[in-house]
Amino acid sequence: MSFLKSSAVPLAISVLTAVTVLSCSQTNETTQTSAVTTGSEAPSATAKPASTTASLPEATVDPASIPAHKIADAATILSRKQVPILCYHQVREWRPKDSENARSYIMPVQVFKDQIKMLADSGYHSISPDQLYAYLTTGAPLPEKPVMITFDDGDLEQYELAAPELEKHGFKAAFFIMTASIGRRGYQHYMDKQQIKDLADRGHTIGCHTWDHHNVKKYQGQDWVTQIEEPTKKLEAITGKPVRHFAYPFGLWNHEATVELKKRGYLSAYQLAEKKRDEENPLLSVRRIIASGYWSPKTLHNSIKNSFK
Ligand SMILES: [Zn+2]
DSSP states (O other): OOOOOOTTSOOOHHHHHHHHTOOOOOOOOOTTHHHHHHHHTSOTTSOOOOSSGGGSOGGGOOGGGSOGGGSOOHHHHHHSOOOOEEEEOEESOOOTTOOHHHHTSEEOHHHHHHHHHHHHHTTOEEOOHHHHHHHHHHOOOOOSSEEEEEEEETBHHIIIIIHHHHHHTTOOOEEEEOGGGTTOOSSSOBOOHHHHHHHHHTTOEEEEOOSSOOOGGGOOTTHHIIIIIHHHHHHHHHHSSOOOEEEOGGGOOOHHHHHHHHHTTOOEEEOOTTOOOOSSOGGGSBOOEEOOTTOOHHHHHHHHHHHOO
C-alpha cells in the first residue's frame, strides 16, 4: 500500500509523521470476529427493543438492538433531513510551518472556543452517532437543533482542550481514533489508552479511524483485518464498549468500503464534504463538513445551514 498524498484532500498533516515510521504488519486473524461480538458486547443495562422504538428515551437507545424489520430502507434514510455534522482535527495555535491549507483544519484555541460557544448560544444540542443511527433508521426523535461534533485522528489536544470546552456547554462528541498513533509523542502528540477510555467513560463516543490512516479505497484482502478489524478490537478492549462507528481517512470511500464495513458490524461511517451518499448504504457514507480554522462563528453557522438542508 502506498500512502496517499492528495492535495485535494487536506487531512493528513497529523499522520504524515505517524506513517513514515510504520509498516503494515499483517496477522492471520480470521475475519468477522468484531461483527459477531459487537452486538453481544452491548452493555446489559441498555434497553431491549420496545414496541415503539421512537418512544425510547434517547439515552437508552441501543442501536444494535433495533430489529432488522424496523430499519428503514435506503431511500427513506436518504430522504430524512440531514443532521449537521462537524469534523475537527487539531485544536492548537498555528505554527510557522503550517501551510495555508493546513490552517483550514487546524483550529486555533480561541477560534474553536468561539465556534463551540456559538453552537451553544444558538440552541444546538449535540447528538451521538448512536442517536443519529436510531433517527435515520427508525425516525427516533432527536433534540431540537441537533448537531454532531466529531474529531478525527486522536490528537492529544482533543482530550486536553476540546473535550473540557465541549463539556462546559453540555456537549458530547465522537472521537475517531487512528490506533497506530495511540500514546505517540512527537511533533504532534496523541491521546494514550487511558485518555481514550476516560473520554468513553465521560459519555463521548469512541469510533475507529483505521490503524494508520491508509485510504480505504485501496484495501485488499488482509488490509481489512489490519486497518479495520484489529483496530476495532483494540478500541473495544481499551474502552470496554462496542465500537460501531467509523470515519474514513481523508474522507475517501467507495461502495465496496461501505459493504466491507457493514459486514464487520459497523452501523455508521463518516465521509466529508459534498460528496453524494451511497445509494445502497447511506448510513455508511454520512456527510460531515470540516469546521475551518479560518471561520468565524457566523461563517460556521452559515456553513451549517447551507451544507445540511
Ligand atoms: Zn484523519
